[in-house]
Amino acid sequence: MKELFPKEHVLGFVGSLLLTLAALTVIMFKGMSNGLAMTILLITAAAQALVQLILFMHIGETDDKKSLYVTIIYAVVVGLITVFGTLLAMVWGY
């Protein structure tokens, strides 16, 4: 039975639960500044994504890992430019 529950997966799961609880603090403590709340959410969400990518999806396990990193990082950069470009132009009013 024990061999079915490898350590890194169990730790990853515990980590993702803890990160979810950490994200929930932004609505549990009233009067937290918006900036602090968004910072906490950005950090916990990014950490959750890394837990999935590294511990569960094993992105670094093969010899073509460099190509995988480039592919995913490129997609994330394009995504971030899209999201923050939209925020700059249409929400924050620059």
Add this chain to the structure above:
Amino acid sequence: MSKENTSAPLEYRTHENEMKIFGFWVFLGAEIVLFATLFSVYFALADRTGTGPTGKEIFEMPPVLIETFVLLTSSFLIGLGVHAMRIGRKKAMMVFYIITLLLGLVFLGVEINEFLTYIHDGATITTSAFMSALMTLLGTHGAHVTFGFLWGSAILIQIKRHGLNAKTANKAFIFSLYWHFLDVVWIFIFSFVYLKGVL
């Protein structure tokens, strides 16, 4: 990895299999950008509620928390499924995959109920720009989960029929990447739609 690398996990053992896994990562890159555009639209329109409700008025945290913990658990279980597959435990692998898919159904049930509640409260996809953007984003994710349920079920049937071989193991592994990815997208929806919405 070479063509006949028997030390590699089953799903990587042929060159074609390696290429399929690599190709799926490229697809996930495109999916990241797809969801980035939908998040952009949502952020741009989140305050354009017109005469309709705001996010703060309609978001209910208990069902959202259920959805979050259900998806996190299913993502953990499919990871265990892949691990079981790699140590040759076909039966355990299938059990993990079946529970994963059942949790996917629970997630969909809660989400459909959430949509019905919105519609019942008079907030439909045509009510406001906010509702359109919200339902497009949630709906696209939900459609991915629905497709994943059907895809995963088909793979389970194949494994039941043909056993674990390089082909079926490859399909099951690629499906696990897809499922983990949907969990990542959900984490961002949970953080930047719901939690941000009720701040």
